[in-house]
Amino acid sequence: MSAIISVQNVSKSYWRDSLEIPVLNNISIEVQEGDFLALMGPSGSGKTTLLNLIAGIDKPSKGNVIVAGTDISKLGESALAKWRANSVGFIFQFYNLIPVLTAFENVELPLLLTKLSKSQRKKQVETALTLVGLGERMYHYPKQLSGGQEQRVAIARAIVTDPVILVADEPTGDLDKNSASEILTLMERLNSEFKKTIIMVTHDPHAAEKAKQIRHLEKGDLV
Amino acid sequence: MKVLKLILKNALRHKLRTTLTILGISIAVIAFVLLRTVVTAWYAGVEASAANRLIVRQAVSFIFPLPYAYRDKIAAIPGVETVSWANWFQGVYIDKNQFFARLAVDAETIFNVYPEFLITQSELESFKAERNSCILGQDIAKQYNLKVGDVMTIEGDIYPGKWDFVIRGIYRPRDKTTDATQMLFHWAYVDERMRQEQPIRAGDVGWYIVKIKDPNQSALISQQIDALFKNSRAETKTETERAFQQGFVQSTSAIITSMNVLSFVIIGIILLVLGNTMIMSARERTREFAVFKTLGFSTYHLTGLIGGESLLISALGGGLGLFLAFPIIQGFESFIPKGFFPIFQVEPITVFFGVSAALLIGIIAAVFPIQKALRTSIVEGFRFVG
Structure with a gap:
């Protein structure tokens, strides 16, 4: 297996007024293609920041983040947006579905940026929703779905473009035990059956158990 | 699903607020058209005057x-x-x-x-x-x-x-x-x-x-x-009919100036009404914009979404206002003495100004929310608590 993600000597600081707050300190980590990595650590340890850097929604203060051969830390905003659209699937703690859109339309959103025809989009959306077990609820709005179902729609949205990597930030953090278990099983399946590389941030040791590899962060350092 | 459908769905997210905004814009457009029509009616004599007629009056x-x-x-x-x-x-x-x-x-x-x-x-x-x-x-x-x-x-x-x-x-x-x-x-x-x-x-x-x-x-x-x-x-004072008519109009210039100013104040009011709606609407959707950006939607797409919604609301308000303005102005005309404004009608230029003002306001009202949405980073957007 080759490293699909390579984080090299990455530091990240945020500024509050004139005060610099270091979040990550010279981190280096590699993730192999097809891996399922769980990032754990206490609040404020920098795990979500590291995930954001890998997913290209934030930029490092120092160092490089190379994903599938592309140094995304050097990409401009526009190029980075295109890269995200093509390469990354996102799963958030609070699902972040658009409430005025149906499950189908939410999943279709990333495909609007592609050149796919309407029928091709429909086919892909239906495949993704069926894969997450929501083939019967395509035209329901988020408020008509349970938390677990909403998260499954979010997963369908994350995989519909067939991205290189999936990033998940506390995907079970807002779910009850049963729903959380279903979501983790689904993610496990995406990794094992569909060979998706997954990086998941979690507080939950039970969730982390599903990953192939667990790394801990503390005060901005990998331990 | 197309972007237009998304714009429409966003505009209708808060039906009451959008309806009130549209009504506010339409009432302002009616007031604008009415005032401009009165001003135009005041100048109607000047506009209708012939170039080959002179008026001779006592000096x-x-x-x-x-x-x-x-x-x-x-x-x-x-x-x-x-x-x-x-x-x-x-x-x-x-x-x-x-x-x-x-x-x-x-x-x-x-x-x-x-x-x-x-x-x-x-x-x-x-x-x-x-x-x-x-x-x-x-x-x-x-x-x-x-x-x-x-x-x-x-x-x-x-x-x-x-x-x-x-x-x-x-x-x-x-x-x-x-x-x-x-x-x-x-x-x-x-x-x-x-x-x-x-x-x-x-x-x-x-x-x-x-x-x-x-x-x-x-x-x-x-x-x-x-x-x-x-x-x-x-002694006589001879002038063209146009100058003669203008002399009459100028005697009431303070009123006309006030009405002109007022008609543009109304444009400002529409701008504030729509601007307020768009700012509230964009603020509530800060997280959603972060989601859109995360999914790969560009500056161009977000500008289209916010600007499109603003334009849609302003166009609906402007359209409704113009649609209602005609019967309302007809009703207004029936309340004023017939000879007071011999020519009292909505001029095409007034309609043009009404439509242009509504659309321009739609664009201007979207500027600040667009700027805010584009300047807010994805990370800040996800941290936002509305």
Whole structure:
């Protein structure tokens, strides 16, 4: 297996007024293609920041983040947006579905940026929703779905473009035990059956158990 | 699903707020169109004035008369085609609050100098032949349900007494800029009665209307007319009909300026109403914009989403406002005396300004929310608590 993600000597600081707050300190980590990595650590340890850097929604203060051969830390905003659209699937703690859109339309959103025809989009959306077990609820709005179902729609949205990597930030953090278990099983399946590389941030040791590899962060350092 | 559908869904997310905003915009557009229509109506006389007509009036003030004897002297000036004249009669017909222009005119020449008043040859001949006859504008005839042969009794004030006039014709306006609210009768009839009852006022002419052959000669002929009566007991001031009408309008310039300013204040109010809605709407969706950015939507897409929603709301408000403005303005017109604004209609330019203002406001109102959405990073967007 080759490293699909390579984080090299990455530091990240945020500024509050004139005060610099270091979040990550010279981190280096590699993730192999097809891996399922769980990032754990206490609040404020920098795990979500590291995930954001890998997913290209934030930029490092120092160092490089190379994903599938592309140094995304050097990409401009526009190029980075295109890269995200093509390469990354996102799963958030609070699902972040658009409430005025149906499950189908939410999943279709990333495909609007592609050149796919309407029928091709429909086919892909239906495949993704069926894969997450929501083939019967395509035209329901988020408020008509349970938390677990909403998260499954979010997963369908994350995989519909067939991205290189999936990033998940506390995907079970807002779910009850049963729903959380279903979501983790689904993610496990995406990794094992569909060979998706997954990086998941979690507080939950039970969730982390599903990953192939667990790394801990503390005060901005990998331990 | 297309972006337009998403814009529509976003606009309808808070139905009550969007509806109230659309109604607010439409009411403001109605007010804007109404004010502009009133301002336009004020200037209608100026716009309708002919280039080949000069107005000769008393130099001191319009209210002082000129001698009838000036007629032949003016007519003798080279370049003058026709000389006609008129007196402001005023008086009351039925209701003193219902105003329309009542003028004593020279029956022989008045329709030569005002070809925009269309009348049949037989009606004109009947009018000329009968001294106590009158010609009525079709709008006034319609308003009072009058027809040829009816008698109109005017209670005189400037010219005291009861005056009976038989309607011998109803003139039609040549186009929509022509005043169809005038009542015209024989100056000679009025003068004859003045000669008997108030001889000192006999031979008084309110103003002369001089039709000239070449509009380019208007300045020269005006100078020649005024020079002719310089140092006389009734010096004249001659000007083009447009300048004469503008003089009237300028006497109320403060009101018109206020209305002009007010109409643009209304534009500002619409901007604030829509701007407030868009800012609230964008603020509530800060996290969603972060989601869109995360999914790969670009600056261009977000600008389209927010700007499109703002434009949609402003277009709906503007469209509704314009749609309602026409019947409302018609209703407003029925409440004002017919002759007060002889030409009262929504001009195409007013519609154009209304539509342009609504769309421009849609664009401007979106600027701040777009700027905010674009400047907020994805990380900040996800941290936002609305």
